[in-house]
Amino acid sequence: MGTGMSDSVKDRVIAIIAEQAVLEPSDISMDQSLADLGIDSMGVVEAIFSIEETFDIQVPFNANEPEKSAFDISSVRAVVGAVERLVSEQAA
Amino acid sequence: MHRVVITGAGTINPLGHSVKDTLEAFREGRSGIGELDIRDVDRLSIRIGGQVRDYDPDARFNRQQQALYDRFTQFTLIAAEEAIRQSGLEFLGRLADRSGVVLGTSGGGLTTQDENYRAVYEEGKNRVHPFIVPKLMNNAAASHVSMEWNLRGPSFTVATACASSNHAMGQAFSLIRSGMATVMVTGGSESMLCFGGVKAWEGLRVMSKDACRPFSANRNGMVQGEGAGVFVFEDYDHARARGAQILAEVVGFSMTSDAADIVMPSQQGAARAIAGALADAGIDAEKVGYINAHGTGTAANDKTECAAVSTVFGHHANDVMISSTKSMHGHLIGGTGAVELLACIMAVRDGVIAPTIGYEEPDPECALDVVPNEAREARVEYALSNAFAFGGLNAVLALKRA
Numbered sequence: 223m224g225t226g227m228s229d230s231v232k233d234r235v236i237a238i239i240a241e242q243a244v245l246e247p248s249d250i251s252m253d254q255s256l257a258d259l260g261i262d263s264m265g266v267v268e269a270i271f272s273i274e275e276t277f278d279i280q281v282p283f284n285a286n287e288p289e290k291s292a293f294d295i296s297s298v299r300a301v302v303g304a305v306e307r308l309v310s311e312q313a314a
Numbered sequence: 315m316h317r318v319v320i321t322g323a324g325t326i327n328p329l330g331h332s333v334k335d336t337l338e339a340f341r342e343g344r345s346g347i348g349e350l351d352i353r354d355v356d357r358l359s360i361r362i363g364g365q366v367r368d369y370d371p372d373a374r375f376n377r378q379q380q381a382l383y384d385r386f387t388q389f390t391l392i393a394a395e396e397a398i399r400q401s402g403l404e405f406l407g408r409l410a411d412r413s414g415v416v417l418g419t420s421g422g423g424l425t426t427q428d429e430n431y432r433a434v435y436e437e438g439k440n441r442v443h444p445f446i447v448p449k450l451m452n453n454a455a456a457s458h459v460s461m462e463w464n465l466r467g468p469s470f471t472v473a474t475a476c477a478s479s480n481h482a483m484g485q486a487f488s489l490i491r492s493g494m495a496t497v498m499v500t501g502g503s504e505s506m507l508c509f510g511g512v513k514a515w516e517g518l519r520v521m522s523k524d525a526c527r528p529f530s531a532n533r534n535g536m537v538q539g540e541g542a543g544v545f546v547f548e549d550y551d552h553a554r555a556r557g558a559q560i561l562a563e564v565v566g567f568s569m570t571s572d573a574a575d576i577v578m579p580s581q582q583g584a585a586r587a588i589a590g591a592l593a594d595a596g597i598d599a600e601k602v603g604y605i606n607a608h609g610t611g612t613a614a615n616d617k618t619e620c621a622a623v624s625t626v627f628g629h630h631a632n633d634v635m636i637s638s639t640k641s642m643h644g645h646l647i648g649g650t651g652a653v654e655l656l657a658c659i660m661a662v663r664d665g666v667i668a669p670t671i672g673y674e675e676p677d678p679e680c681a682l683d684v685v686p687n688e689a690r691e692a693r694v695e696y697a698l699s700n701a702f703a704f705g706g707l708n709a710v711l712a713l714k715r716a
Contacts, residue, residue, distance in 0.1 A: 267519050
């Protein structure tokens with residue numbers, strides 16, 4: 223996968239997170255957690271829905287045990303990485 | 315104020331088609347949860363549920379009836395028949411005018427909606443059966459019970475999501491207690507286990523893919539069930555005068571609103587409802603031997619509920635038994651409080667406490683006596699039944715041994 227593709231996944235994930243946080247994408251830093259950005263559990267579930275719709279992928283995530291889900295949401299960077307992996311896996 | 319007693323009970327749910335079968339499953343700690351057998355299940359990511367098994371509508375209802383009775387109405391009528399037959403009541407004359415039906419449901423005729431949206435949107439049909447509206451409306455079940463049994467007094471349907479049945483039974487209790495009615499047929503019903511119903515729940519990402527394990531540290535969500543529970547609530551003096559068999563007395567009810575969040579439960583709102591039911595019954599927490607928990611098996615509900623019980627019960631929280639029968643029949647949403655009231659009746663009448671099955675790992679945030687995995691014998695004077703709905707609407711009932 224080329225760099226351009228990865229950048230576009232990253233930009234689109236950040237745009238989705240920014241929308242949930244009611245912030246500009248430029249205000250989002252890769253090290254922040256979703257909680258740092260003021261996104262609650264409902265916001266997380268809605269962001270994951272947007273990610274699934276945007277990339278046409280299935281995201282494994284159970285709100286009862288977020289830490290056990292294969293989808294890492296501990297930081298913006300982790301979410302971007304997880305989406306990139308799912309996009310490449312599920313495109314195959 | 316009039317005293318209110320329960321003189322009839324009926325049910326059909328994933329554990330059985332009668333109260334007898336259901337209580338037997340409670341005693342044995344048997345699960346009614348399994349693989350979903352519904353159309354398009356292969357397009358669902360959640361594929362388990364508490365379905366009513368071995369049910370043949372043709373054996374119970376003729377073609378004309380089935381054209382009017384959604385599955386949730388069918389369940390209601392079956393449960394109501396069992397309850398009213400047990401009570402031995404016949405509704406004629408003035409008693410008919412002073413008797414009504416108040417039932418809870420959340421989705422009403424959701425299966426009918428699902429089937430008919432499929433017909434017009436997916437199959438492109440431009441015509442649906444003429445009775446779809448009277449079949450899918452939320453009050454259809456209450457209305458059919460009133461017609462079947464000649465109940466001509468106050469009758470309506472309550473929809474407060476997962477607390478619908480408890481709110482309904484609370485209304486029935488209040489109507490008799492205040493003298494507005496002599497007998498109320500009450501409880502609730504739900505049948506959301508259709509493709510659209512499960513798909514909507516999937517979206518919230520709170521459903522378990524394997525089992526409902528309330529209070530267990532490794533719980534991972536709720537499992538949906540279906541079915542109905544219906545009771546005959548009766549003025550105590552009326553019941554005594556006719557020598558009726560009394561299953562239990564309803565002694566308290568309370569409802570509160572969290573006024574906080576559309577899905578996240580509130581410890582304070584739940585605690586106020588529990589404390590309110592005790593106050594309404596005029597008893598101290600120490601008198602309560604058993605609580606049928608809301609106990610959905612979600613991370614959020616179970617720890618919030620345990621914290622609320624601890625707040626209200628203080629030291630007695632360590633002694634009271636609290637179990638979630640949703641581990642066996644799943645979450646019947648608008649019908650759940652009604653089926654769960656059977657566990658409260660079993661506790662005060664039979665001295666048998668239904669277990670929380672599927673319990674595997676203690677959770678320090680749920681450190682109460684959750685009656686893990688095996689039923690227990692105990693003499694219980696008072697029992698509470700908790701229901702805490704999405705939308706922050708809470709309803710708690712208190713029963714007393716008759």
